[in-house]
Amino acid sequence: MPTASDDVKRLLAEPEGQQLEFKIGNVKPEVIAQIISAFANSGGGTIVFGVRDDKPMPDRLIGIDEARYTHAMRRAMQMVTPAPTVTTEVVSVDGKSFGVVEVEPLSGSLVQAMGQAFFREGDRNSRATADRIMQSLPVQPKDPELLAEVQGLAAAIASQTLTVEELRAAQGWKAQLPLMLLNGIIGAILGVLATILIT
DSSP states (O other): OOOOOHHHHHHHHHHBBBEEEEEOSSOOOHHHHHHHHHHHHHOOOOEEEOOOOOTTTTTTOOOOHHHHHHHHHHHHHEESSSSOEEEEEEEEEETTEEEEEEEOOOOOOOOOOOOHHHHHHHEEEEEEOOOOOOOHOSSOOHHHHHHHHHHHHHEEEEHHHHHHHHHHHTTOOOOOOOHHHHHHHHHHHHHHHHHHOOO
């Protein structure tokens, strides 16, 4: 775990990759949970908060608000199951605070964030696919029946991950809920009236 200012400066000079991700300070807990899932399922990694990845040095070093960072990390960890070993530290570099998160790999389990599993692919986090889940197994079943069952489970997890993502994308329905309820009530009343009129 890089805890000294010089260790963090070395990290900041590296590009994002399989085991390193930079994030600005104001990140939603859901996004943090996905990154933790991806690193835990892909050999571990480090997240450094307070860094813009779209600017050159030293303009990319913006720092964090420690209270917001701590709150977001706490919420993110509540969204991750099973919980991998995660070490967090706030490190000061050139008068600015940076959040450094070390995520240990969790072997033998598939870490999920809010019901979704992720993997790290280079410098990106990707949604779990059945093939990727099968590749991550420490041992492949030799028995054809057991292999088929495990492949079915991997497909179900991948499907669940996609379904949860689609549902989150469609959250616009929340704004329409009162109108849908009103339409449902009107439809029920019209149905009762039609039944009374017909009989």
